[in-house]
Amino acid sequence: MILIKKLYKKFAQLEALINVDIEFPDGALSYLVGPNGSGKTTLIKSILGLVKPTSGEIIVDGIKLNGNYEYKENIGYMPQTAHFPENLTVEEIFKMIKNLRSRKKFYDEELIESFELKKEMNKRLKNLSGGTRQKVNAAIAFLFNPKILILDEPTAGLDPVSSGILKDKIIKEKQSGKTIIFTSHILSELEELAENVIFLLEGKVYYKGSLEHLVEKTNCVNLERAIASIMSGAAA
Amino acid sequence: MNTLLKIIKFQLHDILRSKWLIIYCLFFLLLSYGLLSFSADMSKVLVSLMNVSLIIIPLVSVVFGTIYLYNNKDYIIFMLTQPIKRRTLYLGLYLGLALPLVLSYVFGIGVPILFFIKDSEINFGALAYLIIAGIFQTIIFTGLSFLISTVNENRMMGLGLSIFFWLFFSAVYDGIFLLLLQSFQDYSLEKFSIAFSMLNPIDLARIFIILKLDVSALMGYTGAVFQKFFNNNLGIIISLFSLLIWSLIPLLIGKLKFSKKDF
Numbered sequence: 082m083i084l085i086k087k088l089y090k091k092f093a094q095l096e097a098l099i100n101v102d103i104e105f106p107d108g109a110l111s112y113l114v115g116p117n118g119s120g121k122t123t124l125i126k127s128i129l130g131l132v133k134p135t136s137g138e139i140i141v142d143g144i145k146l147n148g149n150y151e152y153k154e155n156i157g158y159m160p161q162t163a164h165f166p167e168n169l170t171v172e173e174i175f176k177m178i179k180n181l182r183s184r185k186k187f188y189d190e191e192l193i194e195s196f197e198l199k200k201e202m203n204k205r206l207k208n209l210s211g212g213t214r215q216k217v218n219a220a221i222a223f224l225f226n227p228k229i230l231i232l233d234e235p236t237a238g239l240d241p242v243s244s245g246i247l248k249d250k251i252i253k254e255k256q257s258g259k260t261i262i263f264t265s266h267i268l269s270e271l272e273e274l275a276e277n278v279i280f281l282l283e284g285k286v287y288y289k290g291s292l293e294h295l296v297e298k299t300n301c302v303n304l305e306r307a308i309a310s311i312m313s314g315a316a317a
Numbered sequence: 318m319n320t321l322l323k324i325i326k327f328q329l330h331d332i333l334r335s336k337w338l339i340i341y342c343l344f345f346l347l348l349s350y351g352l353l354s355f356s357a358d359m360s361k362v363l364v365s366l367m368n369v370s371l372i373i374i375p376l377v378s379v380v381f382g383t384i385y386l387y388n389n390k391d392y393i394i395f396m397l398t399q400p401i402k403r404r405t406l407y408l409g410l411y412l413g414l415a416l417p418l419v420l421s422y423v424f425g426i427g428v429p430i431l432f433f434i435k436d437s438e439i440n441f442g443a444l445a446y447l448i449i450a451g452i453f454q455t456i457i458f459t460g461l462s463f464l465i466s467t468v469n470e471n472r473m474m475g476l477g478l479s480i481f482f483w484l485f486f487s488a489v490y491d492g493i494f495l496l497l498l499q500s501f502q503d504y505s506l507e508k509f510s511i512a513f514s515m516l517n518p519i520d521l522a523r524i525f526i527i528l529k530l531d532v533s534a535l536m537g538y539t540g541a542v543f544q545k546f547f548n549n550n551l552g553i554i555i556s557l558f559s560l561l562i563w564s565l566i567p568l569l570i571g572k573l574k575f576s577k578k579d580f
Protein backbone atom coordinates (compact mmCIF):
# COMPACT_ATOMS: atom_id res chain seq x y z
CA MET A 82 0.00 0.00 0.00
CA ILE A 83 1.30 3.40 -0.96
CA LEU A 84 -0.22 6.37 0.79
CA ILE A 85 0.27 9.92 -0.42
CA LYS A 86 -0.71 12.61 2.04
CA LYS A 87 -0.93 16.30 1.21
CA LEU A 88 1.96 15.98 -1.18
CA TYR A 89 3.12 19.33 -2.43
CA LYS A 90 6.04 19.93 -4.79
CA LYS A 91 7.28 23.22 -6.11
CA PHE A 92 10.09 23.51 -8.67
CA ALA A 93 11.48 27.06 -8.59
CA GLN A 94 8.30 28.93 -9.64
CA LEU A 95 6.21 26.02 -10.75
CA GLU A 96 3.79 24.08 -8.57
CA ALA A 97 4.02 20.57 -10.01
CA LEU A 98 1.91 18.84 -7.33
CA ILE A 99 -0.65 20.58 -5.17
CA ASN A 100 -1.79 18.80 -2.02
CA VAL A 101 -2.16 15.43 -3.60
CA ASP A 102 -4.00 12.93 -1.37
CA ILE A 103 -4.26 9.47 -2.84
CA GLU A 104 -3.65 5.85 -2.11
CA PHE A 105 -2.54 2.93 -4.19
CA PRO A 106 -4.06 -0.17 -2.59
CA ASP A 107 -2.25 -3.50 -2.44
CA GLY A 108 -2.94 -5.83 -5.30
CA ALA A 109 -4.77 -3.21 -7.33
CA LEU A 110 -3.92 -1.78 -10.69
CA SER A 111 -4.04 1.98 -10.38
CA TYR A 112 -4.26 4.10 -13.43
CA LEU A 113 -2.77 7.57 -13.19
CA VAL A 114 -4.03 9.66 -16.07
CA GLY A 115 -3.49 13.25 -17.07
CA PRO A 116 -2.28 15.35 -19.96
CA ASN A 117 1.43 16.08 -20.47
CA GLY A 118 2.83 18.24 -17.73
CA SER A 119 0.10 17.39 -15.23
CA GLY A 120 2.58 16.01 -12.70
CA LYS A 121 2.37 12.24 -13.20
CA THR A 122 6.12 11.72 -13.50
CA THR A 123 6.79 14.07 -10.60
CA LEU A 124 4.42 12.04 -8.41
CA ILE A 125 6.06 8.76 -9.44
CA LYS A 126 9.55 10.14 -8.91
CA SER A 127 8.54 11.32 -5.45
CA ILE A 128 7.51 7.78 -4.55
CA LEU A 129 10.91 6.58 -5.74
CA GLY A 130 12.75 9.25 -3.80
CA LEU A 131 14.16 10.84 -6.95
CA VAL A 132 12.21 14.02 -6.36
CA LYS A 133 12.12 15.44 -2.85
CA PRO A 134 8.67 16.73 -1.87
CA THR A 135 8.39 20.32 -0.68
CA SER A 136 5.89 19.12 1.92
CA GLY A 137 3.58 16.21 2.61
CA GLU A 138 4.15 12.54 3.27
CA ILE A 139 4.62 9.37 1.33
CA ILE A 140 4.16 6.09 3.17
CA VAL A 141 5.12 2.83 1.51
CA ASP A 142 4.00 -0.33 3.31
CA GLY A 143 3.78 1.56 6.55
CA ILE A 144 7.17 3.23 6.29
CA LYS A 145 7.31 6.95 5.92
CA LEU A 146 9.85 8.03 3.31
CA ASN A 147 12.61 10.22 4.56
CA GLY A 148 15.72 9.47 2.59
CA ASN A 149 15.35 5.73 3.15
CA TYR A 150 16.09 3.35 0.34
CA GLU A 151 15.44 -0.20 1.50
CA TYR A 152 11.81 -0.10 0.31
CA LYS A 153 13.06 0.11 -3.28
CA GLU A 154 13.93 -3.59 -2.99
CA ASN A 155 10.22 -4.17 -3.49
CA ILE A 156 9.70 -1.77 -6.37
CA GLY A 157 10.23 -2.37 -10.05
CA TYR A 158 10.33 0.96 -11.84
CA MET A 159 10.13 1.66 -15.51
CA PRO A 160 10.90 5.34 -16.06
CA GLN A 161 9.30 7.28 -18.87
CA THR A 162 12.70 7.76 -20.47
CA ALA A 163 15.34 5.20 -19.72
CA HIS A 164 18.43 6.44 -17.93
CA PHE A 165 21.29 4.06 -18.49
CA PRO A 166 25.03 4.05 -17.98
CA GLU A 167 25.47 4.48 -21.71
CA ASN A 168 28.85 2.82 -22.08
CA LEU A 169 27.69 -0.54 -20.83
CA THR A 170 26.36 -3.30 -23.04
CA VAL A 171 22.91 -4.76 -22.47
CA GLU A 172 24.49 -7.84 -20.98
CA GLU A 173 26.65 -5.75 -18.64
CA ILE A 174 23.74 -3.77 -17.28
CA PHE A 175 21.83 -6.93 -16.42
CA LYS A 176 24.94 -8.31 -14.75
CA MET A 177 25.52 -5.08 -12.88
CA ILE A 178 22.03 -4.84 -11.54
CA LYS A 179 21.96 -8.48 -10.48
CA ASN A 180 25.24 -7.93 -8.74
CA LEU A 181 23.86 -4.86 -6.97
CA ARG A 182 20.75 -6.65 -5.79
CA SER A 183 22.45 -9.92 -5.08
CA ARG A 184 20.08 -10.75 -2.25
CA LYS A 185 17.41 -11.74 -4.76
CA LYS A 186 17.75 -15.32 -5.89
CA PHE A 187 14.91 -15.53 -8.37
CA TYR A 188 14.92 -13.61 -11.62
CA ASP A 189 11.92 -13.11 -13.85
CA GLU A 190 13.44 -13.10 -17.30
CA GLU A 191 10.23 -13.61 -19.20
CA LEU A 192 10.40 -10.22 -20.91
CA ILE A 193 14.01 -10.79 -21.98
CA GLU A 194 12.68 -13.85 -23.79
CA SER A 195 9.52 -12.40 -25.26
CA PHE A 196 11.19 -9.15 -26.36
CA GLU A 197 13.99 -11.24 -27.88
CA LEU A 198 16.62 -9.23 -26.07
CA LYS A 199 19.13 -12.07 -26.16
CA LYS A 200 20.33 -11.01 -29.58
CA GLU A 201 20.91 -7.44 -28.36
CA MET A 202 23.09 -8.47 -25.43
CA ASN A 203 26.42 -7.39 -26.89
CA LYS A 204 25.30 -3.96 -28.06
CA ARG A 205 26.14 -0.87 -26.09
CA LEU A 206 23.14 0.84 -24.55
CA LYS A 207 23.92 4.12 -26.29
CA ASN A 208 23.62 2.39 -29.67
CA LEU A 209 20.18 0.89 -29.06
CA SER A 210 17.09 2.12 -30.87
CA GLY A 211 14.51 3.93 -28.77
CA GLY A 212 12.18 0.95 -28.79
CA THR A 213 14.86 -1.49 -27.72
CA ARG A 214 15.88 0.83 -24.89
CA GLN A 215 12.30 0.75 -23.65
CA LYS A 216 12.33 -3.04 -23.83
CA VAL A 217 15.48 -3.22 -21.73
CA ASN A 218 13.93 -0.67 -19.41
CA ALA A 219 10.84 -2.85 -18.99
CA ALA A 220 12.83 -6.05 -18.59
CA ILE A 221 14.80 -4.47 -15.73
CA ALA A 222 11.62 -3.33 -13.97
CA PHE A 223 10.21 -6.86 -13.93
CA LEU A 224 13.51 -8.67 -13.37
CA PHE A 225 13.40 -8.93 -9.59
CA ASN A 226 9.78 -10.01 -9.41
CA PRO A 227 8.95 -6.99 -7.23
CA LYS A 228 5.80 -6.66 -5.15
CA ILE A 229 5.14 -3.19 -6.55
CA LEU A 230 5.45 -2.22 -10.20
CA ILE A 231 5.57 1.43 -11.17
CA LEU A 232 5.39 1.99 -14.89
CA ASP A 233 5.58 5.53 -16.26
CA GLU A 234 3.99 5.64 -19.72
CA PRO A 235 5.45 2.20 -20.41
CA THR A 236 3.98 1.62 -23.84
CA ALA A 237 4.77 5.07 -25.23
CA GLY A 238 7.88 4.19 -27.21
CA LEU A 239 6.97 0.61 -28.11
CA ASP A 240 5.68 -0.82 -31.37
CA PRO A 241 2.18 -2.39 -31.23
CA VAL A 242 3.48 -5.95 -30.94
CA SER A 243 5.85 -5.16 -28.07
CA SER A 244 3.23 -2.99 -26.47
CA GLY A 245 0.89 -5.99 -26.56
CA ILE A 246 3.56 -8.22 -24.99
CA LEU A 247 4.05 -5.73 -22.19
CA LYS A 248 0.32 -5.37 -21.56
CA ASP A 249 -0.03 -9.15 -21.35
CA LYS A 250 2.81 -9.21 -18.85
CA ILE A 251 1.17 -6.49 -16.79
CA ILE A 252 -2.11 -8.42 -16.77
CA LYS A 253 -0.29 -11.57 -15.70
CA GLU A 254 1.48 -9.80 -12.84
CA LYS A 255 -1.77 -8.18 -11.80
CA GLN A 256 -3.39 -11.61 -11.59
CA SER A 257 -0.58 -12.85 -9.41
CA GLY A 258 -1.40 -10.11 -6.92
CA LYS A 259 1.11 -7.36 -7.66
CA THR A 260 0.43 -3.75 -6.85
CA ILE A 261 0.72 -1.84 -10.08
CA ILE A 262 0.81 1.87 -10.87
CA PHE A 263 0.57 2.73 -14.48
CA THR A 264 0.61 6.22 -15.93
CA SER A 265 -0.56 7.40 -19.28
CA HIS A 266 -1.68 10.46 -21.13
CA ILE A 267 -3.49 8.26 -23.62
CA LEU A 268 -6.84 7.32 -22.26
CA SER A 269 -7.66 4.01 -23.78
CA GLU A 270 -4.68 1.92 -22.63
CA LEU A 271 -5.60 -0.83 -20.23
CA GLU A 272 -8.40 1.29 -18.87
CA GLU A 273 -10.69 -1.70 -18.71
CA LEU A 274 -8.33 -3.26 -16.15
CA ALA A 275 -7.98 -0.37 -13.81
CA GLU A 276 -9.69 -0.71 -10.46
CA ASN A 277 -8.49 2.65 -9.38
CA VAL A 278 -8.38 5.69 -11.61
CA ILE A 279 -6.68 8.91 -10.64
CA PHE A 280 -7.01 11.89 -12.85
CA LEU A 281 -4.38 14.56 -12.44
CA LEU A 282 -4.52 18.00 -14.02
CA GLU A 283 -2.03 20.80 -13.41
CA GLY A 284 -0.78 19.12 -10.28
CA LYS A 285 -4.21 18.61 -8.72
CA VAL A 286 -6.25 15.45 -8.32
CA TYR A 287 -9.54 15.96 -10.13
CA TYR A 288 -10.88 12.48 -9.70
CA LYS A 289 -10.01 9.35 -7.79
CA GLY A 290 -12.07 6.20 -7.63
CA SER A 291 -13.42 3.48 -9.83
CA LEU A 292 -13.87 3.80 -13.55
CA GLU A 293 -17.58 2.90 -13.33
CA HIS A 294 -18.21 5.62 -10.83
CA LEU A 295 -16.42 8.16 -12.99
CA VAL A 296 -18.39 7.23 -16.05
CA GLU A 297 -21.59 7.31 -14.04
CA LYS A 298 -20.82 10.59 -12.42
CA THR A 299 -20.05 12.40 -15.64
CA ASN A 300 -22.74 10.69 -17.65
CA CYS A 301 -20.25 9.72 -20.32
CA VAL A 302 -19.76 6.51 -22.25
CA ASN A 303 -16.09 5.91 -21.49
CA LEU A 304 -13.04 7.19 -19.66
CA GLU A 305 -11.92 9.42 -22.48
CA ARG A 306 -15.21 11.28 -22.62
CA ALA A 307 -15.47 11.42 -18.86
CA ILE A 308 -12.07 13.04 -18.60
CA ALA A 309 -12.77 15.46 -21.38
CA SER A 310 -15.87 16.45 -19.48
CA ILE A 311 -13.87 17.03 -16.25
CA MET A 312 -11.30 19.07 -18.14
CA SER A 313 -13.86 21.34 -19.70
CA GLY A 314 -15.43 21.72 -16.28
CA ALA A 315 -12.03 22.62 -14.80
CA ALA A 316 -11.41 25.19 -17.49
CA ALA A 317 -14.78 26.83 -16.96
CA MET B 318 30.68 -7.13 -0.82
CA ASN B 319 28.98 -4.00 0.38
CA THR B 320 27.28 -1.52 -1.92
CA LEU B 321 29.96 1.16 -1.67
CA LEU B 322 32.65 -1.25 -2.84
CA LYS B 323 30.42 -2.44 -5.65
CA ILE B 324 29.87 1.10 -6.87
CA ILE B 325 33.59 1.85 -6.73
CA LYS B 326 34.23 -1.32 -8.68
CA PHE B 327 31.73 -0.36 -11.41
CA GLN B 328 33.32 3.08 -11.63
CA LEU B 329 36.85 1.77 -11.85
CA HIS B 330 35.78 -0.63 -14.54
CA ASP B 331 34.45 2.32 -16.52
CA ILE B 332 37.13 4.91 -15.86
CA LEU B 333 40.16 2.71 -16.39
CA ARG B 334 39.11 2.63 -20.04
CA SER B 335 39.27 6.42 -20.27
CA LYS B 336 42.02 7.77 -22.49
CA TRP B 337 42.18 10.96 -20.42
CA LEU B 338 43.30 9.06 -17.39
CA ILE B 339 46.07 7.42 -19.40
CA ILE B 340 47.16 10.77 -20.83
CA TYR B 341 47.20 12.20 -17.32
CA CYS B 342 49.41 9.38 -16.07
CA LEU B 343 51.72 9.61 -19.10
CA PHE B 344 52.08 13.32 -18.54
CA PHE B 345 53.52 12.84 -15.06
CA LEU B 346 55.61 9.93 -16.22
CA LEU B 347 57.23 12.03 -18.94
CA LEU B 348 57.55 15.06 -16.71
CA SER B 349 59.24 13.13 -13.95
CA TYR B 350 61.46 11.26 -16.38
CA GLY B 351 62.36 14.44 -18.29
CA LEU B 352 63.30 16.43 -15.20
CA LEU B 353 65.39 13.59 -13.83
CA SER B 354 67.32 13.25 -17.07
CA PHE B 355 68.13 16.96 -17.15
CA SER B 356 69.18 17.46 -13.60
CA ALA B 357 70.99 15.42 -11.04
CA ASP B 358 69.99 17.71 -8.23
CA MET B 359 67.14 15.93 -6.54
CA SER B 360 65.76 18.89 -4.66
CA LYS B 361 65.64 20.96 -7.84
CA VAL B 362 63.73 18.17 -9.51
CA LEU B 363 61.33 17.98 -6.59
CA VAL B 364 60.74 21.73 -6.68
CA SER B 365 60.01 21.62 -10.41
CA LEU B 366 57.72 18.65 -9.93
CA MET B 367 55.96 20.53 -7.17
CA ASN B 368 55.45 23.63 -9.30
CA VAL B 369 53.96 21.71 -12.19
CA SER B 370 51.94 19.34 -10.00
CA LEU B 371 50.32 22.18 -8.09
CA ILE B 372 49.03 23.64 -11.34
CA ILE B 373 48.09 20.48 -13.20
CA ILE B 374 46.51 18.35 -10.45
CA PRO B 375 43.95 20.96 -9.37
CA LEU B 376 43.11 21.78 -12.98
CA VAL B 377 42.64 18.20 -14.10
CA SER B 378 40.84 17.10 -10.93
CA VAL B 379 38.36 19.95 -10.93
CA VAL B 380 37.62 19.89 -14.67
CA PHE B 381 37.62 16.13 -15.05
CA GLY B 382 35.45 15.72 -11.96
CA THR B 383 32.88 18.24 -13.12
CA ILE B 384 32.57 16.72 -16.58
CA TYR B 385 32.54 13.24 -15.11
CA LEU B 386 29.54 13.92 -12.92
CA TYR B 387 27.58 15.56 -15.75
CA ASN B 388 28.43 12.68 -18.08
CA ASN B 389 27.28 10.17 -15.51
CA LYS B 390 23.92 11.79 -14.89
CA ASP B 391 21.96 8.94 -16.45
CA TYR B 392 23.97 6.40 -14.54
CA ILE B 393 23.27 8.30 -11.32
CA ILE B 394 19.53 8.40 -11.96
CA PHE B 395 19.58 4.73 -12.84
CA MET B 396 21.37 3.84 -9.61
CA LEU B 397 19.01 5.99 -7.53
CA THR B 398 16.04 3.94 -8.68
CA GLN B 399 17.74 0.97 -7.06
CA PRO B 400 17.89 0.31 -3.31
CA ILE B 401 21.00 2.43 -2.77
CA LYS B 402 21.52 5.20 -0.27
CA ARG B 403 22.23 8.51 -1.96
CA ARG B 404 25.23 9.18 0.25
CA THR B 405 26.71 5.80 -0.63
CA LEU B 406 26.33 6.51 -4.32
CA TYR B 407 27.95 9.93 -3.99
CA LEU B 408 30.90 8.56 -2.04
CA GLY B 409 31.24 5.66 -4.44
CA LEU B 410 31.36 7.94 -7.45
CA TYR B 411 33.81 10.21 -5.68
CA LEU B 412 36.18 7.46 -4.64
CA GLY B 413 35.79 5.81 -8.01
CA LEU B 414 37.23 8.94 -9.59
CA ALA B 415 39.68 10.18 -6.95
CA LEU B 416 41.34 6.80 -6.58
CA PRO B 417 42.42 6.35 -10.22
CA LEU B 418 43.51 10.00 -10.37
CA VAL B 419 45.67 9.56 -7.29
CA LEU B 420 47.11 6.31 -8.59
CA SER B 421 47.95 7.85 -11.98
CA TYR B 422 49.76 10.67 -10.29
CA VAL B 423 51.70 8.53 -7.83
CA PHE B 424 52.61 6.06 -10.52
CA GLY B 425 53.59 8.77 -13.02
CA ILE B 426 55.81 10.67 -10.61
CA GLY B 427 57.14 7.70 -8.71
CA VAL B 428 58.18 5.16 -11.30
CA PRO B 429 60.88 7.27 -13.03
CA ILE B 430 62.31 8.24 -9.66
CA LEU B 431 62.57 4.63 -8.57
CA PHE B 432 64.29 3.74 -11.82
CA PHE B 433 66.60 6.68 -11.93
CA ILE B 434 67.91 6.92 -8.46
CA LYS B 435 70.00 3.96 -7.50
CA ASP B 436 72.00 5.37 -4.63
CA SER B 437 71.02 7.10 -1.45
CA GLU B 438 70.81 10.63 -2.86
CA ILE B 439 67.05 10.40 -2.99
CA ASN B 440 65.30 12.51 -0.41
CA PHE B 441 62.50 10.12 0.45
CA GLY B 442 61.02 12.47 3.01
CA ALA B 443 60.56 15.31 0.55
CA LEU B 444 59.31 12.93 -2.12
CA ALA B 445 56.73 11.57 0.29
CA TYR B 446 55.61 15.13 1.05
CA LEU B 447 55.26 15.89 -2.63
CA ILE B 448 53.14 12.81 -3.10
CA ILE B 449 51.00 13.51 -0.06
CA ALA B 450 50.43 17.07 -1.27
CA GLY B 451 49.44 15.76 -4.71
CA ILE B 452 46.99 13.33 -3.15
CA PHE B 453 45.45 16.15 -1.15
CA GLN B 454 45.11 18.32 -4.26
CA THR B 455 43.31 15.50 -6.04
CA ILE B 456 41.00 14.84 -3.12
CA ILE B 457 40.22 18.51 -2.56
CA PHE B 458 39.62 19.51 -6.16
CA THR B 459 37.65 16.38 -7.00
CA GLY B 460 35.44 17.12 -4.00
CA LEU B 461 35.04 20.69 -5.16
CA SER B 462 34.15 19.59 -8.68
CA PHE B 463 31.48 17.23 -7.35
CA LEU B 464 29.98 20.03 -5.31
CA ILE B 465 29.98 22.34 -8.33
CA SER B 466 28.22 19.91 -10.64
CA THR B 467 25.77 18.83 -7.96
CA VAL B 468 24.49 22.36 -7.40
CA ASN B 469 24.57 23.48 -11.04
CA GLU B 470 22.16 21.90 -13.47
CA ASN B 471 23.77 23.81 -16.31
CA ARG B 472 26.83 22.08 -17.62
CA MET B 473 28.54 25.12 -19.14
CA MET B 474 27.98 27.05 -15.95
CA GLY B 475 29.46 24.23 -13.90
CA LEU B 476 32.48 23.90 -16.13
CA GLY B 477 33.00 27.68 -16.10
CA LEU B 478 32.86 27.73 -12.31
CA SER B 479 35.39 24.90 -12.08
CA ILE B 480 37.87 26.73 -14.24
CA PHE B 481 37.19 29.90 -12.33
CA PHE B 482 38.01 28.24 -8.99
CA TRP B 483 41.19 26.79 -10.39
CA LEU B 484 42.31 30.14 -11.82
CA PHE B 485 41.32 31.85 -8.62
CA PHE B 486 43.31 29.59 -6.31
CA SER B 487 46.29 29.14 -8.57
CA ALA B 488 46.76 32.74 -9.77
CA VAL B 489 44.24 35.40 -8.80
CA TYR B 490 44.44 34.65 -5.11
CA ASP B 491 48.17 35.43 -4.89
CA GLY B 492 47.62 38.64 -6.82
CA ILE B 493 44.97 39.82 -4.39
CA PHE B 494 47.20 38.85 -1.53
CA LEU B 495 50.15 40.87 -2.84
CA LEU B 496 47.90 43.80 -3.48
CA LEU B 497 46.64 43.67 0.10
CA LEU B 498 50.18 43.40 1.43
CA GLN B 499 51.20 46.49 -0.49
CA SER B 500 48.25 48.61 0.44
CA PHE B 501 48.53 47.80 4.13
CA GLN B 502 52.29 47.71 4.55
CA ASP B 503 52.11 49.77 7.71
CA TYR B 504 50.20 47.11 9.57
CA SER B 505 51.44 43.78 10.77
CA LEU B 506 49.85 41.38 8.38
CA GLU B 507 51.47 38.20 9.52
CA LYS B 508 48.54 36.69 11.33
CA PHE B 509 46.26 37.80 8.57
CA SER B 510 48.48 36.21 5.97
CA ILE B 511 48.44 32.89 7.80
CA ALA B 512 44.67 32.88 7.73
CA PHE B 513 44.75 33.98 4.12
CA SER B 514 46.89 31.09 2.97
CA MET B 515 44.85 28.60 4.94
CA LEU B 516 41.94 29.60 2.75
CA ASN B 517 43.83 28.57 -0.36
CA PRO B 518 44.40 24.81 -0.68
CA ILE B 519 47.06 25.21 -3.38
CA ASP B 520 49.08 27.64 -1.29
CA LEU B 521 48.73 25.32 1.69
CA ALA B 522 50.13 22.41 -0.26
CA ARG B 523 53.05 24.52 -1.42
CA ILE B 524 53.85 25.63 2.13
CA PHE B 525 53.55 22.05 3.32
CA ILE B 526 56.21 20.86 0.85
CA ILE B 527 58.51 23.88 1.12
CA LEU B 528 58.67 23.68 4.91
CA LYS B 529 59.86 20.13 4.54
CA LEU B 530 62.39 20.94 1.82
CA ASP B 531 63.47 23.88 3.96
CA VAL B 532 64.71 25.97 1.04
CA SER B 533 64.48 29.54 2.24
CA ALA B 534 64.70 31.01 -1.26
CA LEU B 535 61.43 29.32 -2.12
CA MET B 536 59.51 30.08 1.03
CA GLY B 537 57.72 33.09 -0.36
CA TYR B 538 56.06 35.48 2.02
CA THR B 539 53.47 33.11 3.44
CA GLY B 540 55.90 30.26 3.77
CA ALA B 541 58.29 32.49 5.67
CA VAL B 542 55.51 33.65 7.97
CA PHE B 543 54.50 30.08 8.64
CA GLN B 544 58.10 29.23 9.44
CA LYS B 545 58.51 32.22 11.70
CA PHE B 546 55.29 31.67 13.58
CA PHE B 547 55.26 27.95 13.99
CA ASN B 548 58.77 26.66 13.14
CA ASN B 549 58.93 24.02 10.45
CA ASN B 550 57.35 21.06 12.20
CA LEU B 551 54.38 22.81 13.68
CA GLY B 552 53.91 24.63 10.35
CA ILE B 553 53.79 21.31 8.57
CA ILE B 554 51.26 19.92 11.01
CA ILE B 555 49.07 23.00 10.74
CA SER B 556 49.14 23.01 6.94
CA LEU B 557 48.39 19.30 6.92
CA PHE B 558 45.45 19.78 9.22
CA SER B 559 44.12 22.62 7.08
CA LEU B 560 44.44 20.45 3.97
CA LEU B 561 42.41 17.81 5.75
CA ILE B 562 39.66 20.27 6.50
CA TRP B 563 39.76 21.37 2.89
CA SER B 564 39.36 17.74 1.82
CA LEU B 565 36.28 17.27 3.94
CA ILE B 566 34.28 20.47 3.58
CA PRO B 567 33.45 20.53 -0.16
CA LEU B 568 32.88 16.77 -0.07
CA LEU B 569 30.47 16.95 2.85
CA ILE B 570 28.55 19.94 1.51
CA GLY B 571 28.32 18.21 -1.86
CA LYS B 572 27.04 15.04 -0.23
CA LEU B 573 24.38 17.01 1.62
CA LYS B 574 23.27 18.84 -1.53
CA PHE B 575 23.23 15.57 -3.43
CA SER B 576 20.99 13.99 -0.79
CA LYS B 577 18.42 16.74 -1.23
CA LYS B 578 18.53 17.11 -4.96
CA ASP B 579 15.71 16.40 -7.43
CA PHE B 580 16.53 14.07 -10.29
Ligand SMILES: Nc1ncnc2c1ncn2[C@@H]1O[C@H](COP(=O)(O)OP(=O)(O)O)[C@@H](O)[C@H]1O
Nearest residue numbers: 092097115116117118119120121122123124579
Ligand atom coordinates in the same frame (compact mmCIF):
# COMPACT_ATOMS: atom_id res chain seq x y z
N1 LIG C 1 13.25 18.98 -12.34
C1 LIG C 1 12.30 19.87 -12.71
N2 LIG C 1 12.54 21.19 -12.62
C2 LIG C 1 11.58 22.08 -12.97
N3 LIG C 1 10.38 21.76 -13.42
C3 LIG C 1 10.08 20.46 -13.54
C4 LIG C 1 11.02 19.45 -13.20
N4 LIG C 1 10.44 18.24 -13.40
C5 LIG C 1 9.20 18.50 -13.87
N5 LIG C 1 8.98 19.83 -13.95
C6 LIG C 1 7.71 20.46 -14.37
O1 LIG C 1 6.66 19.94 -13.60
C7 LIG C 1 5.48 19.80 -14.38
C8 LIG C 1 4.99 18.38 -14.30
O2 LIG C 1 5.86 17.55 -15.05
P1 LIG C 1 5.71 15.98 -15.11
O3 LIG C 1 5.57 15.47 -13.73
O4 LIG C 1 6.85 15.47 -15.91
O5 LIG C 1 4.35 15.79 -15.91
P2 LIG C 1 3.79 14.53 -16.69
O6 LIG C 1 4.62 13.35 -16.34
O7 LIG C 1 2.38 14.42 -16.21
O8 LIG C 1 3.84 14.86 -18.14
C9 LIG C 1 5.85 20.23 -15.78
O9 LIG C 1 5.41 21.55 -15.97
C10 LIG C 1 7.35 20.14 -15.82
O10 LIG C 1 7.89 21.07 -16.70
Ligand SMILES: [Mg+2]
Nearest residue numbers: 121122123161
Ligand atom coordinates in the same frame (compact mmCIF):
# COMPACT_ATOMS: atom_id res chain seq x y z
MG1 LIG D 1 5.62 12.08 -17.52
